[in-house]
Amino acid sequence: MNPQEKLEVLNQVLENCKASPFYKDRLPSQPLRSLEGLKGIPLTRKEELRKCSPFDLLCVPRRELYQYHETFGTTGTPIPTWFTREDLRNNAKEVTKCGVDLNENDIVLIRFPYAISAIAHMFHAAAQLKHACVIPASARSSVSPFPRVVDLMQKLQVTILACLPLQVVLIAETAELLGLNPHKDFPHLRAICTAGETLSPARRKLLENIWGVPVFDIYGMAEIGTAVVDCEFGHPHPLEDYFIFELLGEDLKTEVKPGELGYLVVTTLKKRATPMIRYLTGDVARVMGRECACGYNYSLEILGRRDDKISVGNRVLDRWALEEIVANFPCQRFWVVGPAPGGLHFVVEQEQTGDIIGPELINKLENRYKMKIHAELVPKGTLYDRSELLSVGVVGKPLYIYSAEEMEKKAYLKSLRT
Numbered sequence: 001m002n003p004q005e006k007l008e009v010l011n012q013v014l015e016n017c018k019a020s021p022f023y024k025d026r027l028p029s030q031p032l033r034s035l036e037g038l039k040g041i042p043l044t045r046k047e048e049l050r051k052c053s054p055f056d057l058l059c060v061p062r063r064e065l066y067q068y069h070e071t072f073g074t075t076g077t078p079i080p081t082w083f084t085r086e087d088l089r090n091n092a093k094e095v096t097k098c099g100v101d102l103n104e105n106d107i108v109l110i111r112f113p114y115a116i117s118a119i120a121h122m123f124h125a126a127a128q129l130k131h132a133c134v135i136p137a138s139a140r141s142s143v144s145p146f147p148r149v150v151d152l153m154q155k156l157q158v159t160i161l162a163c164l165p166l167q168v169v170l171i172a173e174t175a176e177l178l179g180l181n182p183h184k185d186f187p188h189l190r191a192i193c194t195a196g197e198t199l200s201p202a203r204r205k206l207l208e209n210i211w212g213v214p215v216f217d218i219y220g221m222a223e224i225g226t227a228v229v230d231c232e233f234g235h236p237h238p239l240e241d242y243f244i245f246e247l248l249g250e251d252l253k254t255e256v257k258p259g260e261l262g263y264l265v266v267t268t269l270k271k272r273a274t275p276m277i278r279y280l281t282g283d284v285a286r287v288m289g290r291e292c293a294c295g296y297n298y299s300l301e302i303l304g305r306r307d308d309k310i311s312v313g314n315r316v317l318d319r320w321a322l323e324e325i326v327a328n329f330p331c332q333r334f335w336v337v338g339p340a341p342g343g344l345h346f347v348v349e350q351e352q353t354g355d356i357i358g359p360e361l362i363n364k365l366e367n368r369y370k371m372k373i374h375a376e377l378v379p380k381g382t383l384y385d386r387s388e389l390l391s392v393g394v395v396g397k398p399l400y401i402y403s404a405e406e407m408e409k410k411a412y413l414k415s416l417r418t
């Protein structure tokens, strides 16, 4: 879409939004004369949406409603989102822009949660739109515990696994507990598609090393759909025919420069049932100029939530930075990190006997990152109890970043220090 076409579509979206009690008083009465005019419309914040009735957001008559979802966020009241039939199809189309190139030869095992949240359904519809075969093996279901997923992947010759990044590790751990090698014993697997959690370059590399296949990430949320997808060369590009993106600085007014971190604000151009106008996603992102072989000349890197971080002096280390440090350790699957005087305290689970984090490595890291780094290895199973993987039922989620209080509370950490 060129800017003029985009402006026309945006004005149509704004007109359509006036049917909703939530938007009707927030929007200009006249059509915008330029895309810049969008900046005069107030941001839509999650707190506001949480206070609304699910029907306050509706911009279409009820007879057009086709499906309902809510965010599966870990904090606060979930945010409602409705889909028309066309919305759902557009959502599926967004996912198909991903460089994994879903096709009729694929058998896709979907391990996102199907209940209430949207991503499993979007991925499911996308795979079927491309004539792939879907195995709906939901996460968080007692019907499909981890060993069953491993069994399905093997016996059905699954070519694509789609799940949260953490699940990729947990499925590999289960396969290993069952005596299998993720790298060798799944010869039909050609790719892994992730969504739903921030995927840093270090974490992506870890997942690719474990399974020996490329990982493609898609970014989105129930409220907006899929907004950024990895191309075939593994770079995240924004879907600009479907959204208008803004990256705002701390004041939530001025746009940041390319390369700088900003708060991601998204306006949906195709969603009809519950469109989002200047939606403050809560995620931090940056535009990186980069000629990509796919034709794009920039990427939109999503670094995730701003509160997922640790401060050391006046420096702030976010999830990407912490995972980059961990990437230097011989074992990287399960760890926790908390603040320590002048630096960071890592507790890392051993993967193989013989894994060590020696003083040379620590020295190197302290010089590189200019801070104190404590790293202690603990035996396998200390941070994450593998027996849960073989049990039936919902499996607990390991945490990676601890506060100082949480570090104190954990008895096993205390005993290590005394």
Ligand SMILES: [Zn+2]
Residues within 6 Å of the ligand: 231, 232, 233, 234, 235, 237, 292, 293, 294, 295, 296
């Ligand atoms: Zn590309």
